[in-house]
Amino acid sequence: MNRLEINQTLLDHSWKYFEIHSDQRIKLFNFYLVIMAASGSALAYIIQHKNHSALGVFLGLFLVFVSFIFWKLDQRTSFLVKQAENILKNLEKEYSTKYFLFSNEDVNFSSQNTNANIFTKKYSYRILFNATFLFTGLLGVIFTILSIVQFFDVYLCSFK
Numbered sequence: 001m002n003r004l005e006i007n008q009t010l011l012d013h014s015w016k017y018f019e020i021h022s023d024q025r026i027k028l029f030n031f032y033l034v035i036m037a038a039s040g041s042a043l044a045y046i047i048q049h050k051n052h053s054a055l056g057v058f059l060g061l062f063l064v065f066v067s068f069i070f071w072k073l074d075q076r077t078s079f080l081v082k083q084a085e086n087i088l089k090n091l092e093k094e095y096s097t098k099y100f101l102f103s104n105e106d107v108n109f110s111s112q113n114t115n116a117n118i119f120t121k122k123y124s125y126r127i128l129f130n131a132t133f134l135f136t137g138l139l140g141v142i143f144t145i146l147s148i149v150q151f152f153d154v155y156l157c158s159f160k
Contacts, residue, residue, distance in 0.1 A: 007091060009095065010087065010091055011088070011091055014084045014087040014091070015084070015088070017080070017083070017087075018081060018084035018085065021077050021080040021081045021084065022077075022081050024036075024077050025074060025077040025078065025081060025125070026072050028070060028074065028077060029070075029129060029132075031072065032066070032067075032070040032133075034143065035066055036063070036066070036067075036136050037061055039062060039063055039066075040133075040139075042055075042059055043056060043059050043060065043063075043143050045146075046059065047143070047146060047150070048149065050150045050153065052149075053147045053151040054147070054151055055134040055147075055151035056067025056143060056144075056146070056147030056150065056151075057144055057147040057148055057151065059143065060140045060141065060142075060143035060144030060145075060146075060147055061140065061144055062140070063136060063137065063139060063143065064140035064141055064144070065140075066135075067133045067134075067136045067140060068137065070133060071129075071130065071133040071137075074126075074129050074130075074133070078125075078126055085102050088101075088102045089102045089103045090135050101153035109122065109124075136137050
């Protein structure tokens with residue numbers, strides 16, 4: 001096998017690896033959003049109906065737990081994607097810089113954000129996904145606290 005065939009084999013293998021794990025990352029996030037939407041609907045119903053506040057505690061904690069689990073899954077799939085990107089960057093270095101795609105990404109991304117404000121700046125998947133996980137996890141904490149308060153309010157009111 002000559003060098004060109006070896007590079008092509010490595011390229012095919014790395015690209016397939018990249019494709020599988022980047023697709024898996026998006027699918028995981030989509031699944032997370034579906035779970036959060038369903039949980040959010042259930043929590044909105046529970047907040048309106050105080051007699052189900054004990055279930056609200058469970059669902060609020062569920063939001064926190066699921067956010068943590070999907071955050072960790074995203075870290076894992078992000079790592080796997082980066083593994084493939086590193087191999088692809090190394091393969092690119094054997095050719096002219098005008099063909100660099102993965103190798104130039106960091107520099108090009110940073111230069112696009114040089115004079116950008118919070119609304120025009122481009123953010124990575126990692127930053128946006130982490131913000132979503134954090135925001136939803138905090139909402140879970142808030143809903144848990146609200147449900148606990150409602151539970152004790154209903155419980156204390158029933159003995160008055």
